[in-house]
Amino acid sequence: MKQFHNFINGEFVATGKTFENRAPANNRVIGLVHEAGQSEVDAAVAAAHAALKGEWGRMSVVRRAELLHAVADEIHRRFDEFLEAELADTGKPRSLASHIDIPRGAANFKIFADIVKNVPTESFQMATPDGGTAISYAVRSPLGVVGVICPWNLPLLLMTWKVGPALACGNAVIVKPSEETPATATLLGEVMNAVGIPKGVYQVLHGFGPGSAGEFITKHLGVNGITFTGETRTGEAIMAAAAKGVRPVSFELGGKNAGIVFADADFEKAVAGITRSAFENCGQVCLGTERVYVQRPIFEKFVAALKASAEGLKVGPSHEPGVNLGPLISAEHKEKVLGYYAKARAEGATVVTGGGVPEMKGEFAEGHFVLPTIWIGLPESAAVIREEIFGPCCHIAPFDTEEEAIALANATDYGLATTVWTQDLGTAHRVAAAIDVGLCWINSWFLRDLRTAFGGSKASGIGREGGVHSLEFYTELRNVMVKL
Numbered sequence: 156m157k158q159f160h161n162f163i164n165g166e167f168v169a170t171g172k173t174f175e176n177r178a179p180a181n182n183r184v185i186g187l188v189h190e191a192g193q194s195e196v197d198a199a200v201a202a203a204h205a206a207l208k209g210e211w212g213r214m215s216v217v218r219r220a221e222l223l224h225a226v227a228d229e230i231h232r233r234f235d236e237f238l239e240a241e242l243a244d245t246g247k248p249r250s251l252a253s254h255i256d257i258p259r260g261a262a263n264f265k266i267f268a269d270i271v272k273n274v275p276t277e278s279f280q281m282a283t284p285d286g287g288t289a290i291s292y293a294v295r296s297p298l299g300v301v302g303v304i305c306p307w308n309l310p311l312l313l314m315t316w317k318v319g320p321a322l323a324c325g326n327a328v329i330v331k332p333s334e335e336t337p338a339t340a341t342l343l344g345e346v347m348n349a350v351g352i353p354k355g356v357y358q359v360l361h362g363f364g365p366g367s368a369g370e371f372i373t374k375h376l377g378v379n380g381i382t383f384t385g386e387t388r389t390g391e392a393i394m395a396a397a398a399k400g401v402r403p404v405s406f407e408l409g410g411k412n413a414g415i416v417f418a419d420a421d422f423e424k425a426v427a428g429i430t431r432s433a434f435e436n437c438g439q440v441c442l443g444t445e446r447v448y449v450q451r452p453i454f455e456k457f458v459a460a461l462k463a464s465a466e467g468l469k470v471g472p473s474h475e476p477g478v479n480l481g482p483l484i485s486a487e488h489k490e491k492v493l494g495y496y497a498k499a500r501a502e503g504a505t506v507v508t509g510g511g512v513p514e515m516k517g518e519f520a521e522g523h524f525v526l527p528t529i530w531i532g533l534p535e536s537a538a539v540i541r542e543e544i545f546g547p548c549c550h551i552a553p554f555d556t557e558e559e560a561i562a563l564a565n566a567t568d569y570g571l572a573t574t575v576w577t578q579d580l581g582t583a584h585r586v587a588a589a590i591d592v593g594l595c596w597i598n599s600w601f602l603r604d605l606r607t608a609f610g611g612s613k614a615s616g617i618g619r620e621g622g623v624h625s626l627e628f629y630t631e632l633r634n635v636m637v638k639l
């Protein structure tokens with residue numbers, strides 16, 4: 156049975172208090188995870204501060220960048236190990252993990268190693284009241300010890316999306332992976348040792364949220380800032396914890412994202428794009444589309460086309476060739492998603508396709524597979540239109556005017572992402588300007604330039620990470636003024 160240990164001060168640490176790691180495709184126990192308690196958190200925080208006072212704190216930005224490039228190269232050298240670890244934890248299609256999760260898991264180190272070396276800080280010259288001159292210059296210094304609390308949907312990608320810039324800026328990080336997906340964060344500890352990242356700079360503590368490692372990290376006053384990706388309500392709890400000591404937070408939270416398809420859209424591309432945004436990663440992408448609004452002249456045609464596209468997805472375990480819809484992460488999440496499938500029926504939805512579970516054979520009958528599902532006919536007040544489901548499902552409703560589409564898309568507490576399909580430049584830019592989200596894709600979805608700002612507004616998050624925006628969170632900026 157594989158054991159997932161904590162990674163503290165360069166050592167793998169067992170605690171003896173373990174919890175099960177199960178494979179989503181067949182619900183079988185595939186590992187035991189060692190839960191970190193308060194003493195492990197205290198040890199990790201002390202080791203992190205020691206690292207900041209030691210070699211890591213004295214290291215030049217150029218040398219730090221070299222080491223982060225080496226981390227990325229070592230992930231690529233051990234690509235298959237990271238791939239198999241991620242597939243075991245998540246059950247996602249092999250094609251998805253090999254093209255998105257692992258490559259982005261490595262790229263997140265390279266992009267910030269390069270940004271931190273090349274982005275200048277500001278300087279100003281001013282005339283002083285006595286007729287002289289003064290010059291100001293800004294200096295960035297690390298925030299310190301950063302708590303990185305991670306979700307289970309894109310485990311390596313979303314963890315290194317935070318760890319990359321944090322380390323590039325000279326911080327030390329304490330990572331708390333999701334209890335569902337311990338593997339790649341643990342494996343990265345081996346990479347850090349192999350590359351020569353000083354001990355205490357990158358540490359991993361396993362466990363849960365309340366009453367476990369997650370809470371202990373966020374409440375520890377030796378943690379100088381917290382970056383979190385997860386549910387909005389968890390963000391509320393972490394924000395309350397961070398209030399003590401007035402520690403900064405960076406939040407990437409939930410979403411209830413709209414897809415808007417205008418009658419003049421490239422029809423085939425829009426169908427393919429919404430198929431991806433609704434069903435990729437079994438709908439377990441925060442940027443995914445669970446509300447689709449289609450201009451009335453093409454509504455019927457679009458519903459039929461998306462139905463055919465959804466029914467063309469191959470449901471199955473990672474290793475099966477051609478699979479593009481894996482299982483949900485856990486039995487608990489499967490129950491949540493099927494609960495929404497039932498709610499939609501109860502609220503009078505027309506089930507265009509799906510609405511239940513596929514017939515799986517052998518061991519996979521115990522897996523957390525559900526059918527890709529499309530509804531129409533519900534009022535905007537319906538639960539499946541208001542609440543984040545985080546599964547392979549969406550509701551499609553017609554609209555007539557651009558103003559109506561914008562109003563429908565904005566009528567949510569969330570503000571993360573929108574995907575808009577139109578061939579009219581004016582429509583595209585007007586809608587993008589009017590949508591209250593952090594991320595608006597036009598004729599595309601989940602297309603990522605890592606130099607751009609990433610994050611959500613309203614209940615979808617606090618702050619932006621990506622490019623220079625990450626430096627704003629992971630450093631303290633000091634202004635020095637010199638009287639000449």
Ligand SMILES: NC(=O)c1ccc[n+]([C@@H]2O[C@H](COP(=O)([O-])OP(=O)(O)OC[C@H]3O[C@@H](n4cnc5c(N)ncnc54)[C@H](O)[C@@H]3O)[C@@H](O)[C@H]2O)c1
Nearest residue numbers: 305306307332333363364369370385386389407408409441
């Ligand atoms: N905005 C984004 O970029 C983004 C990306 C991925 C996922 N998400 C969101 O994440 C959610 C799915 O992920 P999830 O189920 O892992 O989220 P979650 O909030 O249940 O858990 C996320 C992490 O927080 C930890 N945690 C839970 N309670 C805590 C507490 N009180 N204190 C400290 N840590 C705590 C968990 O152990 C886990 O590691 C969805 O809502 C999705 O929208 C958002």
Ligand SMILES: N/C(=C\C=C\C=O)C(=O)O
Nearest residue numbers: 308316439440441442603
């Ligand atoms: N943060 C990112 C993706 C988030 C995906 C949410 O499930 C990224 O691409 O950097």
